[in-house]
Structures are given as C-alpha cells and as structure tokens.
Amino acid sequence: MRRHSDTVLSIAIQKSGRLSEDSLALLAACGLAFPSGGGKLKARAAGFDAEVFFLRDDDIPQYVADGVAHLGIVGQNVIDEKGHSLRELRRLGFGRCRLSLAVRKAVDYPGPRYFDGLQIATSYPRILQRWLEAQGLKAEIHEISGSVEIAPALGLADAIFDIVSSGSTLLMNELKEVETVMQSEAVLVAAPSLPPAAQALADELAFRLDAVMRARRTKYVLLNAPNDRLEAIIRLLPGVKSPTLLPLAEPGWSSVHSVIDESAFWQVLSQLKEAGAQGILVIPIEKMVV
Numbered sequence: 280m281r282r283h284s285d286t287v288l289s290i291a292i293q294k295s296g297r298l299s300e301d302s303l304a305l306l307a308a309c310g311l312a313f314p315s316g317g318g319k320l321k322a323r324a325a326g327f328d329a330e331v332f333f334l335r336d337d338d339i340p341q342y343v344a345d346g347v348a349h350l351g352i353v354g355q356n357v358i359d360e361k362g363h364s365l366r367e368l369r370r371l372g373f374g375r376c377r378l379s380l381a382v383r384k385a386v387d388y389p390g391p392r393y394f395d396g397l398q399i400a401t402s403y404p405r406i407l408q409r410w411l412e413a414q415g416l417k418a419e420i421h422e423i424s425g426s427v428e429i430a431p432a433l434g435l436a437d438a439i440f441d442i443v444s445s446g447s448t449l450l451m452n453e454l455k456e457v458e459t460v461m462q463s464e465a466v467l468v469a470a471p472s473l474p475p476a477a478q479a480l481a482d483e484l485a486f487r488l489d490a491v492m493r494a495r496r497t498k499y500v501l502l503n504a505p506n507d508r509l510e511a512i513i514r515l516l517p518g519v520k521s522p523t524l525l526p527l528a529e530p531g532w533s534s535v536h537s538v539i540d541e542s543a544f545w546q547v548l549s550q551l552k553e554a555g556a557q558g559i560l561v562i563p564i565e566k567m568v569v
C-alpha cells in the first residue's frame with residue numbers, strides 16, 4: 280500500500296564533485312536510495328519521504344537558508360564562507376580537508392606577520408579576511424574561483440589561501456603550507472527552523488545517520504579462547520554492554536563476541552593475542568543502535 284504524505288524532506292547535495300558519491304552512499308546506508316546520474320536536478324527516494332536536489336556545492340547554503348531545501352550536505356568550508364545562519368545537525372566524516380595559507384617554497388617564513396601588506400589569492404575571501412583581522416593584519420585579497428595554486432607563479436599574488444588535502448597540489452606548484460586556518464569536513468545542515476513535519480523527518484534521518492556513523496567507527500570482533508583466559512580477554516573488550524560468551528563444541532573453550540572502537544583496533548588485537556585469543560575475526564558493522 281502506498282503511504283500518503285503531504286511532506287517530503289528535501290535534501291540538497293552536490294551534483295558532481297568530491298562530495299557527491301559519499302553523500303549518496305551515506306543516504307543509501309540510511310535507507311534513502313536514489314537513482315544516480317542522468318543529469319537530473321532532483322530525485323525521489325525509495326523507502327523514505329525524501330527527495331534530493333543535485334546542486335553546485337556553492338549554492339547549497341543559500342537553498343537551505345531560503346527554505347527551498349530543508350537540509351543540505353556540504354563542506355564546512357563553504358558554510359563558513361557563505362555566512363548564512365544554518366544549524367549544523369551532524370558532522371559526516373567525509374570530505375575532510377583544511378583551509379591553509381601557502382607561500383613559495385623558498386620563503387623563510389617568519390610567522391603570520393609575513394602576510395601583512397601582501398597579495399593573497401583565494402576562493403575563500405571571507406574566511407581569510409576574518410583570520411587576517413584576528414591576527415591584526417592587512418593584506419590585499421584577490422578572489423579567484425579556480426586554480427588558485429597557480430597564482431604565485433603567474434605573478435598574480437604572493438601567497439595563496441586554499442583547500443589542502445594531501446598537499447600534493449601545493450608541492451607540484453612549489454608552494455608550502457605555513458598556516459592552517461580551519462579544518463573542514465562535510466556536514467548536514469538545516470535552516471534555523473523547519474516546518475514540524477519536515478523536522479520530524481529530519482530527526483528520523485539524524486537518528487539513522489547516528490546508527491550508520493557509530494557503526495563505521497566500530498568493528499565486531501569474534502574470537503575463541505580457553506575458558507581460563509576469558510577474564511583477561513573480556514577486560515580488553517568492553518563491548519556495548521558486556522561481551523557475549525558462547526561455549527564451543529570443544530570442551531574448555533568459548534567463543535567471545537564484542538564490538539570495539541576502530542581507533543583502538545590494532546592495539547587491542549595484539550593484546551588479545553597475547554592474552555591467548557585465537558581465530559580472531561574482525562567484521563564491519565552496518566548499523567548500530569544503542
């Protein structure tokens with residue numbers, strides 16, 4: 280039977296770029312499947328009262344601020360640059376990068392005062408201006424929309440302020456990163472207030488996102504251990520509540536099941552082996568509701 284609903288949650292995501300694939304994959308993991316590609320402007324989800332708008336990332340904050348889309352998935356860097364007042368509902372853990380100042384490799388960098396009176400090329404003039412003011416510095420900002428890293432070689436600027444991820448673009452252009460001004464990742468944002476029905480759907484989506492993100496941070500561990508070693512092993516595996524113990528067919532042995540934080544992963548594994556664990560299996564978790 281078709282469910283009737285007069286509210287559909289609209290979510291603006293990047294049409295084609297670095298955030299597109301991860302945005303769609305995250306929504307899919309939350310049960311919102313959209314047909315991808317085809318150059319469409321919007322698509323209706325199967326299994327959830329939602330639709331996505333495919334937009335340029337720069338336009339997403341405005342669409343959400345104006346209420347055209349209820350939610351948006353976009354880089355924190357773009358949100359800060361555009362300056363609309365939006366609610367950050369969740370940080371999403373992908374599209375990680377930083378906004379940094381970079382200078383020619385040969386420069387003997389003395390600290391932020393180096394930038395006083397210089398020409399700096401960037402696509403992020405507002406964030407840069409705020410940083411300069413906080414440092415008590417004045418510089419000439421040249422706003423350019425792409426390929427900022429070639430500006431110093433062309434004589435257009437003395438320095439650049441741009442997104443850095445691996446740093447290889449800077450390296451290739453004989454530049455070096457000297458100040459990191461902000462760290463960024465993709466975020467889920469909403470307008471300061473949403474209509475109640477849209478807010479209810481946004482809450483449901485946030486609940487699902489939490490389950491997916493929590494699962495991404497943790498692993499399911501299964502191992503076998505002699506019963507006389509269980510105490511030491513269980514101490515290493517806090518689990519959600521406490522680990523599950525199942526007797527093995529072989530007398531005197533048990534199977535231990537638990538979840539562990541990905542960040543503790545290798546450290547715990549070697550400690551488990553030392554404590555006598557055998558046949559350790561580490562399995563990804565798809566959803567985790569606590």
Ligand code: PRT
Pocket residue numbers: 293294295296297298334335336337353354355356357374375376428441442443444445446447448449463464465
């Ligand atoms: O067409 P549209 O306007 O939607 O896309 P866009 O070209 O403006 O953006 P896009 O797809 O390049 O980036 C979207 C978002 O991804 C950015 O706003 C950031 O939040 C995030 N992100 C993460 C990055 C990077 N990593 C990144 N490395 N955005 C850009 N870069 C650039 C960087 O400027 C450098 O020139 O990629 C280049 C390679 O970086 P290195 O340091 O790895 O060499």
Ligand code: ZN
Pocket residue numbers: 335336337
């Ligand atoms: Zn863009």
